[in-house]
Amino acid sequence: MASTSAPSPSEASAPTTDTHHTQSQNSPALNNNNKDYDLSTPIDPNNSVGGLRQNLTSYGDAHFSLFMRKLFIKAMGYSEDALSRPIIGIVNTYSSFNPCHANMPQLMDAVKRGVQLNGGLAIDFPTISLHESFASPTSMYLRNLMSMDTEEMILAQPVDAVVLIGGCDKTTPAQLMGGISANKPIIHLVTGPMMPGSFQGTRVGACTDCRNNWAKFRAGTLDMEDMAALNEELAPTSGTCGVMGTASTMACLLVALGLMPLSLPSATAPAVSSARLRVAEHTGALAVQLSQSQLKPQDLLTCESFLNAITVLQAIGGSTNAIVHLMAIINRHPSLAGTISLKTIDDIGRKTPLLVDLKPSGNNYMTDFHNAGGMLALLHQLRPLLHLDALTVTGRTLGEELDSIPFRPLPSGTELGQIIHPLSSPLYPSSSLIVFDPSISNLCPLGGAVIKASASKYRRLLQHRGQAVVFHGPADLARRIDSPDLNVTPDSVLILQHIGPVGLHSPGMPEAGMIPIPRKLALQGVEDMLRISDGRMSGTAGGTIVLHVSPEAADPESVLGVVRDGDWVVCDVEGRRLNVALSGEEIEKRKRERREGMKKGFSKEEEEKGNWQKREGMRGYRGLYMREVNQADEGADFGFLTAAGPKGKGKGEVKGEGGGEGAK
Numbered sequence: 001m002a003s004t005s006a007p008s009p010s011e012a013s014a015p016t017t018d019t020h021h022t023q024s025q026n027s028p029a030l031n032n033n034n035k036d037y038d039l040s041t042p043i044d045p046n047n048s049v050g051g052l053r054q055n056l057t058s059y060g061d062a063h064f065s066l067f068m069r070k071l072f073i074k075a076m077g078y079s080e081d082a083l084s085r086p087i088i089g090i091v092n093t094y095s096s097f098n099p100c101h102a103n104m105p106q107l108m109d110a111v112k113r114g115v116q117l118n119g120g121l122a123i124d125f126p127t128i129s130l131h132e133s134f135a136s137p138t139s140m141y142l143r144n145l146m147s148m149d150t151e152e153m154i155l156a157q158p159v160d161a162v163v164l165i166g167g168c169d170k171t172t173p174a175q176l177m178g179g180i181s182a183n184k185p186i187i188h189l190v191t192g193p194m195m196p197g198s199f200q201g202t203r204v205g206a207c208t209d210c211r212n213n214w215a216k217f218r219a220g221t222l223d224m225e226d227m228a229a230l231n232e233e234l235a236p237t238s239g240t241c242g243v244m245g246t247a248s249t250m251a252c253l254l255v256a257l258g259l260m261p262l263s264l265p266s267a268t269a270p271a272v273s274s275a276r277l278r279v280a281e282h283t284g285a286l287a288v289q290l291s292q293s294q295l296k297p298q299d300l301l302t303c304e305s306f307l308n309a310i311t312v313l314q315a316i317g318g319s320t321n322a323i324v325h326l327m328a329i330i331n332r333h334p335s336l337a338g339t340i341s342l343k344t345i346d347d348i349g350r351k352t353p354l355l356v357d358l359k360p361s362g363n364n365y366m367t368d369f370h371n372a373g374g375m376l377a378l379l380h381q382l383r384p385l386l387h388l389d390a391l392t393v394t395g396r397t398l399g400e401e402l403d404s405i406p407f408r409p410l411p412s413g414t415e416l417g418q419i420i421h422p423l424s425s426p427l428y429p430s431s432s433l434i435v436f437d438p439s440i441s442n443l444c445p446l447g448g449a450v451i452k453a454s455a456s457k458y459r460r461l462l463q464h465r466g467q468a469v470v471f472h473g474p475a476d477l478a479r480r481i482d483s484p485d486l487n488v489t490p491d492s493v494l495i496l497q498h499i500g501p502v503g504l505h506s507p508g509m510p511e512a513g514m515i516p517i518p519r520k521l522a523l524q525g526v527e528d529m530l531r532i533s534d535g536r537m538s539g540t541a542g543g544t545i546v547l548h549v550s551p552e553a554a555d556p557e558s559v560l561g562v563v564r565d566g567d568w569v570v571c572d573v574e575g576r577r578l579n580v581a582l583s584g585e586e587i588e589k590r591k592r593e594r595r596e597g598m599k600k601g602f603s604k605e606e607e608e609k610g611n612w613q614k615r616e617g618m619r620g621y622r623g624l625y626m627r628e629v630n631q632a633d634e635g636a637d638f639g640f641l642t643a644a645g646p647k648g649k650g651k652g653e654v655k656g657e658g659g660g661e662g663a664k
């Protein structure tokens with residue numbers, strides 16, 4: 001159609017007597033416009049020039065596709081001049097169900113200002129938004145969907161660089177997973193942490209204090225009026241949880257990975273601060289720079305970038321959830337998938353001390369970390385442990401950034417001077433996050449398990465032997481945990497099965513791993529017990545809690561799935577061993593019995609136990625998720641989304657040092 005009716009280039013640029021039109025004809029923008037309709041110059045469908053010509057909609061005629069694209073976007077009032085600029089996509093994850101992203105409109109305005117002051121054209125577009133408390137059954141169940149949405153929208157639309165604005169726990173990992181897979185230049189911007197509130201003269205903040213105070217309520221030391229008052233104060237402003245939970249952890253890791261700038265407090269500036277808006281404006285400016293450098297995430301992110309991120313994760317006592325996210329992110333990267341494993345995280349932990357005194361490992365809030373210098377101060381402290389030649393979004397290395405932005409440590413006598421400890425006087429000597437070695441741990445024999453040792457309340461439990469009290473899923477837990485008849489002592493080991501990636505009722509590794517202390521023990525003042533599950537816990541939670549046991553209990557091959565009440569469980573954090581004291585023969589016998597039970601089918605009451613088998617026939621996203629999700633040690637991603645693709649393992653190589661010793 002276009003080839004027969006479109007004017008020739010000379011006709012399109014013919015002079016006219018209309019004065020205004022004549023001026024326009026002479027503008028560079030319109031000359032460019034004419035080139036767009038020059039049928040004698042082919043438009044490469046895999047155009048690398050950028051702007052509107054990239055990723056054209058397929059109408060079978062590239063010139064017509066471009067003509068259509070331009071005429072439609074002009075309906076929004078854009079001029080030829082605007083459309084000739086580098087296009088910076090801004091991912092808008094605003095949702096009225098997501099208070100962690102409530103400042104999104106102001107952030108987008110500030111990003112656009114930064115883009116447009118630097119000669120770019122900012123165009124925002126929406127993707128899925130996820131909030132922890134507004135995602136059923138779990139936000140983790142939807143993380144991979146959000147990553148697919150992000151990847152495909154980046155690929156589908158004509159963007160020269162993208163600003164990914166996220167904040168709440170699963171959003172930034174989903175965006176980075178999608179961003180790496182799409183492999184167009186990206187820069188992250190987080191919404192920033194919320195401010196702390198106040199209850200009876202004490203600072204409180206989501207969500208460590210949500211959980212602590214709920215435990216006190218269960219133990220009878222707070223009443224309903226107290227809880228109503230707390231409910232007003234725990235999230236007093238917009239922004240992400242104000243402690244070192246998953247959102248804050250991921251924000252710090254994005255700086256360590258070089259995906260957010262160091263020159264401004266990009267990880268820690270509060271959501272409601274003017275500093276946050278300046279970070280946003282600067283991010284817009286850097287995005288224009290990225291559109292020109294075309295520094296893509298698969299080139300920017302190297303093995304060293306991730307080793308830096310893991311060092312920071314250990315030094316901040318970060319969320320255990322970040323381990324799952326990091327594995328998923330790494331396994332999206334074609335040249336890094338399989339080269340960094342859970343063992344890498346443990347190895348780095350052995351030489352990295354905990355430096356940041358924030359809840360849940362310590363006592364303070366993100367605003368304190370921000371006021372103490374935030375990530376700039378921390379990275380200067382960690383400098384001897386970092387790979388300084390790793391690249392950042394500015395195009396300079398981490399070392400060059402640190403050299404150009406010095407930080408003078410605060411006096412140690414001051415309150416703020418205590419927030420970020422020097423390497424010479426850490427808060428915890430090493431290994432705030434520990435990975436159990438699967439080769440010597442019969443409870444997690446394939447993928448291992450993790451524990452945040454620095455958040456243990458009773459450190460004696462890090463070396464512990466106790467008898468199992470087993471709950472077969474969240475419903476069973478809710479039914480029996482507070483029963484006066486529960487056969488439990490403070491030395492018992494609480495085990496919760498069936499909250500893994502596939503699970504029983506709620507796929508997506510529910511954050512139920514912080515099993516509540518049985519009420520009758522809580523009333524006696526017990527505040528911590530050894531707890532083990534295949535699920536996750538909130539990054540804001542604390543206690544002696546083993547998580548992400550792999551393979552999960554729903555898997556017929558799982559050992560966790562055949563542990564019974566009264567079995568002796570041995571946890572040796574120092575030795576990285578997590579075992580149930582059963583012989584190999586007994587474990588195999590129990591697994592055999594379980595498989596036979598599964599074959600026979602389930603009673604109506606037990607029907608959901610068959611989810612592992614029934615997933616083959618499930619429809620929709622639920623079916624896709626249940627069939628494709630991999631285990632926690634691989635990142636709980638979909639196999640077909642990993643760099644290795646559907647047939648590859650997409651899995652980090654987990655090597656143990658001891659080698660197959662089995663139960664001790």
Ligand code: FES
Nearest residue numbers: 100168240241247
């Ligand atoms: Fe959004 Fe905690 S609920 S960061």
